[in-house]
Structure formats: C-alpha cells, structure tokens
Amino acid sequence: MTLELTRPNGLPRLAYRVEGSGAPLVLVHGVGGDSSNWDDVVPRLAPKFRVIRMDLRGHGRSGPINAPCRAEDFARDVADVMQAAGVHACRLVGFSLGGQVVQTIALDSPERVQKLVLISTVAGRTEAEPSSVASRLEELQAKGIATIVAGNRDRWFTQEFQRAHPEKVEMRVEQLLQTDPESYQHAYSVFATADFANRLEEIRAPTLVITGENDMGATPRMARLMHERIKNAELRILSRLRHSLLIESPDQIAALLNGFL
Numbered sequence: 001m002t003l004e005l006t007r008p009n010g011l012p013r014l015a016y017r018v019e020g021s022g023a024p025l026v027l028v029h030g031v032g033g034d035s036s037n038w039d040d041v042v043p044r045l046a047p048k049f050r051v052i053r054m055d056l057r058g059h060g061r062s063g064p065i066n067a068p069c070r071a072e073d074f075a076r077d078v079a080d081v082m083q084a085a086g087v088h089a090c091r092l093v094g095f096s097l098g099g100q101v102v103q104t105i106a107l108d109s110p111e112r113v114q115k116l117v118l119i120s121t122v123a124g125r126t127e128a129e130p131s132s133v134a135s136r137l138e139e140l141q142a143k144g145i146a147t148i149v150a151g152n153r154d155r156w157f158t159q160e161f162q163r164a165h166p167e168k169v170e171m172r173v174e175q176l177l178q179t180d181p182e183s184y185q186h187a188y189s190v191f192a193t194a195d196f197a198n199r200l201e202e203i204r205a206p207t208l209v210i211t212g213e214n215d216m217g218a219t220p221r222m223a224r225l226m227h228e229r230i231k232n233a234e235l236r237i238l239s240r241l242r243h244s245l246l247i248e249s250p251d252q253i254a255a256l257l258n259g260f261l
Contacts, residue, residue, distance in 0.1 A: 002061060005084045012063030016054035016081045020046025023114075024087040025261065027053040028078060030096030030120070031191045032145075032176040032184055034060030037095070037246050044254035049091070049261070054081045056101070058183030065183040071194040075104040079112065091261045092205075093117040095246055096218065097191040106203045107196060115261055116207040119253065120218040120243050124197035124225040136192070145184055149173055155216055156244040168247055200229035207233040208260045210253070212241030234260065 005014040017035060019042055029037045035053040045051050056074050058065035078101060082090065092113050094102035099121025106113045139147055153162060153169055162169050176184075207230045211223040220237050227235035236256055238249065245253055 003084075004061070005081060007080060011080075012057040012065065012077075014054060014057065014063070014077055014081055015061035016052060016085070018085055019051045019053075020049055022047075022049045023261075024082075024085070024090040025049035025051050026078060026082060026087070026090050026092050027051065028074075028092070028094040028098030028101050029053075029056065029059070030098055031187045032059070032179050033095075033172075034175065036060070036175075037172075040250035041246055041254045041257070044251070045257060048258060052081065052085050052087065052090075054078065056098075056187070058180060058187050064180050065186040067186070069186055069190060071100050071104045071190055072108070074101040074190065075108065078102070078105060079109065082112070088112065089114050091115045091117075093119065093257065093261075094121065095119045096121065096243070097187065099218075100191065100194045100196070103196045103200075103203070104194075106205055106207075107199050110204055113205040116203065116205040117210065117257060117260065118207065118226060119210045120212065120215055120245055121209070121222070121226070122191070122218050123195060123200065123222050125195055125222075136188075141185055145177055145179065145181055149176060152176065154242075156242055157248055158214070158240055158242055160240075161248045172244065172247060197225060197229070200226060201231070203230045205232070206260075208236065208256065209233055210236045210238065210245065210256060212238050212243060212245055214240060215243045217243055 027038050034055045055062040089112050092102045099118040106116050209223045209226045211218050227233045
C-alpha cells in the first residue's frame with residue numbers, strides 16, 4: 001500500500017511504502033526512477049527488515065519539482081518520510097542519485113545513519129567527467145528526455161540482459177519517458193553537480209560501496225575512491241554489470257544487503 005505525506009510551506013507531497021518487519025531500512029532510488037525500481041529486491045529484504053521505500057520529489061507518485069533544488073532538499077524528503085514512519089535512525093541505502101542523497105544525510109545528520117550502502121553512486125568526478133555530464137544536461141534541456149533514451153539502454157544494461165529481458169528494459173525506459181520533464185531536469189541537475197568527494201572522510205557509519213564493473217557513470221574508479229576515503233567501508237565491484245544493478249541483478253544486490261546490514 002502506498003502512503004502519502006502532505007507537508008506544509010509548499011513542499012511537494014511524498015509517496016512511500018512500508019513493508020516487512022524488523023530493523024528499519026530506508027531505500028532511495030535514482031534519477032528518473034521511483035520506488036518500484038526496488039520491486040525485485042524488497043521481497044528478499046522484508047523478512048529481516050522493516051523496509052521503507054519512497055518516491056523522491058518529482059518522481060513516481062510524489063509531487064513535482066517546480067524550481068531548482070539541491071541534494072539537501074532530497075535529503076529533507078528522506079528525513080520527513082523517516083519521521084512520518086516513526087524512524088529516527090536506520091540503515092540507509094541509496095542507488096545512483098539516491099546514493100548522493102544518502103551521502104548528504106550521512107554527512108549532515110550522522111545520528112540518523114546506522115549503516116550506509118552506496119550503489120552505483122558518483123563521487124570524485126575527474127575534470128573530463130563533469131563536461132560529459134553537462135553536455136547531456138544541455139541536450140536534455142534543449143531536446144527533452146526522449147533524446148537521451150536510446151543511449152541509456154546501453155548505459156544501464158548489459159547486452160545479454162537486453163536480449164534476455166527486453167520487457168524489463170523497455171519498462172525502465174518507459175518509466176523515464178513518463179517522468180515529469182521539468183522535475184527530471186531539476187533532479188538530473190542535482191545528479192550532474194552534487195559531489196561530496198572532499199567530505200567523504202567525515203562519514204563514520206559502516207559503509208558498503210557497490211558498483212558494476214562496466215558502469216560508465218558511477219565508475220569502479222569512483223567506487224574505489226569512496227572505499228579509500230570512508231573509514232569503515234567495504235567495496236564490491238560486480239563483474240560485467242553496468243548501471244541498473246537493482247533491475248539486472250536483484251538477487252546479488254539483496255544478498256549483499258542482507259549480508260552487510
């Protein structure tokens with residue numbers, strides 16, 4: 001069942017789901033996705049955890065983004081859902097943009113984070129990498145979401161998975177296409193610019209960093225940097241995989257989460 005949190009002062013409403021029982025575990029999705037991206041992972045977590053998964057503002061059933069925002073605004077969304085669910089501190093897992101959001105919480109509200117997992121997450125872009133992302137953002141602003149879809153199939157999924165599960169690939173593509181265009185541009189801007197590499201040493205929560213061996217955005221180099229700079233960090237680089245680990249390899253992700261959390 002989807003719950004809805006209405007907030008004062010014009011803040012977007014937030015949709016979220018609570019499943020299972022046990023220690024609280026909060027899952028945060030990536031840009032252009034929503035809480036359904038965890039559908040194949042959650043059933044493997046719910047027997048052990050009280051799983052709270054939400055739609056960030058501008059995504060899924062949550063309210064739209066009508067103005068530029070920051071990672072800190074998404075972090076407030078997570079904190080507000082935690083409060084609504086009666087949770088002060090939890091295990092916190094973020095995928096892609098969600099990883100940048102949960103880094104923000106771990107840095108600015110460390111008392112809320114018992115353990116941290118960063119999946120397919122960006123940190124420490126090189127000088128060339130921001131230029132590439134900025135070009136994608138300019139193309140997005142000029143031509144709309146559809147212009148980036150074709151390339152995303154190969155950025156997200158291995159060729160083997162695209163051949164074996166075309167319906168799952170197209171479902172993810174359609175989800176992106178259905179995202180509110182203005183909301184997506186604002187959210188993608190946060191994804192393109194938020195980088196906490198210089199503050200990673202401040203994170204004290206035990207942390208697991210996961211990425212795909214062939215992820216072109218959240219690269220293994222970035223994962224190793226996070227592993228090196230976060231004091232209590234473990235690292236898993238998953239062979240052959242690209243960006244969409246939650247959809248292509250949910251069993252492997254769930255096993256890693258259950259083992260670490």
